[in-house]
Amino acid sequence: MRIFSMGLLLGVTSFMSYAGNIEITVLDKQNKALSNVVVYLTSENLAPQEPIAKIAIMDQVNTQFLPHILAVQRSTQVSFPNSDSIQHHVYSFSPAKVFELELYKGLRANPLLFEKVGVVELGCNVHDWMLGYIYVVDTPYFKQTDTAGKAMIVLPDGEYSLKAWHPRIQDSPESFEINLSVQGDEQITVEIPSSLLPDVNAYENSDNEFSDYE
Amino acid sequence: MNGVFLMRVMLGVLAVFTELSMVNAQQFSGLVQANVVKADGQLPWLDGGTGIVQYQDDSLNLQQGLLNVKGKFTSSLSYNVVANVYQNGEQHLGVTQAVVNYKPLSIGSARFKARAGFFYPRMSLENVDIGWLSPYTYTQSSINSWIGEELRVAGVEVSLYNSGRSSRSPLSWEVLAGAFKGNDTLGTILSWRGFAMHDRQSLQNDRLIFANYPTVNDPDGIFHPSYVEPFHELDGRVGFYLGAHLSYYKKTQLRYYLYDNQADPNVVNHQRLYAWRTKFHSLAFSHDFTSNARLIAQWLTGSSVMGQRFVYINFDAWYLMYSHKLGAHRVSARIDNFRVSENDIFPNDINESDGRGLTIAWRYNINKSWQLGLEQHVNYNRAYNRITLAEQPKRDQRQTLGVLQFKWR
Structure with missing residues (x-):
């Protein structure tokens, strides 16, 4: 049992040595958290996967x-x-x-x-x-932000570009990408440069089943 | 034919349609409503009387029976046929809608679509359930009771539309124009019987009867039969309608229509059915306060003329309805107001009528297929030509319905 625990601990330690937990927070221009944003990290050094x-x-x-x-x-x-x-x-x-x-x-x-x-x-x-x-x-390193505007991505240490996309963001993902060097855990905040496009999710709010001719 | 055998045949037919709709690109859906009625004893127009609600006696009835078949010819070309069976009225089996829709995929803020066939212009925000029925009340508004019995177009409709969601706008719009034939007698029943309140749509091959008013039948007077066949083409002219829809998200909808059948009022056929020049404006509105609370209203105003102003009427009607959904329950209440006034050369042929009504319905979805409902309807109406039949012009009418519905899709 002790051997097993030691092995597990060693495994975790060695994993930690080349992987980082990146916690990404996406905020709009008014500093409000933005959910459902696709955040993704690309690297030129990554082999196609x-x-x-x-x-x-x-x-x-x-x-x-x-x-x-x-x-x-x-x-x-x-x-x-x-x-x-x-x-x-x-x-x-x-x-x-x-x-x-x-x-x-x-x-x-x-x-x-x-x-x-x-x-x-x-x-x-x-x-x-x-x-x-x-x-x-x-890239395999992508997530969507939760209701608090946060996403957690685990990835190997290295050089990355962090980009974000959402239909309400009018800036292209490349125009506000963040280059970062990942070494262990990090917290990064992405601020959307321009105002957001109008939210048309109110189209989903009506669940009344009768709205037009059958 | 005994009841058990009939039931087995119906279940067999249902099973076949259900099977077909599971495996085929064709979609079969349908609805059957059976009711128990507490009626007020007044003879309805459907049986030659002057009552304006559907049932005379306390009874059990087949209220609605319909089959809706949808399918596709190609990716942009689809069809839809609604066939109905009715217990009351002159014809019992027929088609109420048959339409081919063309809706190509296209990019752009204004998209095009068209349809052709035998169909309703989409004026009503009340008749949004399968087969142009109302999901709110069984007894429909006076406006749409009339549209269901006398109005249908055999024609073509073209639309330009924009879906707000894809253009990132809260507003969606549609503008449309229709050209049609086969609705020349529109206005006949409104002129003599006046508005009524029911859910009996006319079949394509139907005959709509009303009371034997002596001034109508008189060979030395108007000399018109006590019926109309609503979808005849008599003068060869093409009628038109124009419409505009505007909606704010899916919450608020506004629809305006101008309808003009362009009929030549001097044309009469061998049955002595006249072409009536009927034109009107319709404005419909609905607003969802929440996803469960909806307000619906419609206003209709227009005129109709027959012969050398033998009959000339102005008509005006509106309703206001509130509908609330609570889980599997829906409660709806509607007030109706309607009026027909005349200004023609035969003062002895009376066309003045008016009334108001209150309809309250509760409908409970037992499960996906079965629904149970109760409705109380009361109205106060006047039709002055009842005097010619030695009847009082004023009427109070009431009708209580208990309805069991089976729907499949």
Whole structure:
């Protein structure tokens, strides 16, 4: 038992010696925490890596995309189930992935491969107010901020660029990227330079099931 | 045919549709409502009387039965057909809507869509459930009871629209125009019976009857039958409508329509059905105070003329409804006000009528498929041509409904 504990301790110590916990906080211009922001760290020294999760899910629930924003690593397959009892017709005209997918009740569509980095804005041709995003990054080190605007990423020591993306941020991720040298744990605050675009999440607030003609 | 056999056949049909909708791109949905009525004994227009609610006697009835079939021809071309069965009225089986929708995918702030077929212009914010029914009350507003029985277009509608969410705006808009035929007799029932309150939509092949008013049937007078077949084309002219929708998020909606059937009021067919030149404005509004509390209102004002001003009416109606959802329960209350006034060359043929109504309904979703509801409706109405039938022009009417609904999708 003692040997096992010692081994575990050694393992943790050696892990700590080359990995850091980066706690990232994203604040807007008014210093308010911003949730659901995709934060990601890229490095020129990183060899191309296979995505950690081979498959991600973008569901349709109560005529909304769920999650509203899905961050995936390049070369991830995204499956589009339909948890509603009605048909959806999902599409994107974004350069990172142009597609359309008819999602019938009870029929499962094949997952789609997201190979290009960037924003994929999703719409539904049946329900015009539906809007969702897939953000494709070329690194395994990404997270989305929580309601306190925080995200924790574990990554090896090294030189990185920290970028952030959210549909309400009008600045390009490159324009306010932070270059950092990671050595152990760190806390970093990202401040969004420009004012945020209007919040249109109020479209999701009405869950009254009767809003237009069937 | 015994009841058990009929039930087995219906369950079999249901099973087939459910099976089809599970595995096919075609979507079958439907609804059946059975009711128990406490009625006030007054004979409704549907049976040749002058009452303006649907039932005369305390009874059990099939209130609604409909099948809605949706499908796609291509990614941008879809269709939708609603077939109904009705216990009351002249025809019992038929179609109330059949439409082909064209909605191509496109980028841009203003997108295009179109539809063609036999359908309702989307004026109403009340009739948003499957098959143009109201999810709020069973007895619909006087405005939409009339639209359901006399108005439908056989035509084409084109729209330009913008979805606010994708353009990062709280406002969404749509402007549209429609051209149609086949709604020339619009205004007939309003002129003689006046407004009524019910949920009996006319089928495409329907005949809508009303009381045998002697001044209407008189061969030396107007000489019109005591019915109208609402979807006839009599004069070959094309009618039009224009509409504008504006919404703030999904919370507040405003819809304006101008409808003009452009009919030639001097055209009459072999049945002595006239083309009525009917035009009106409709303004509808709804606002969600919370996701459970909704206010809905509509105002309709217009005129209709038949012959050489044999009949000329102005009509005006509005309703105000509040609907509240509490978990699986929905309670709705609506007040209605309606009036038809005349200004024509046959003063003995009376077209003046008016009234007001109160409808309160409770609907409880037992589960996804079954719903139970209770409704109390009262109205006070006057129709002065009842005098020609030796009836009092003034009426108080009341109707209590208990409704069991089965819906599948």
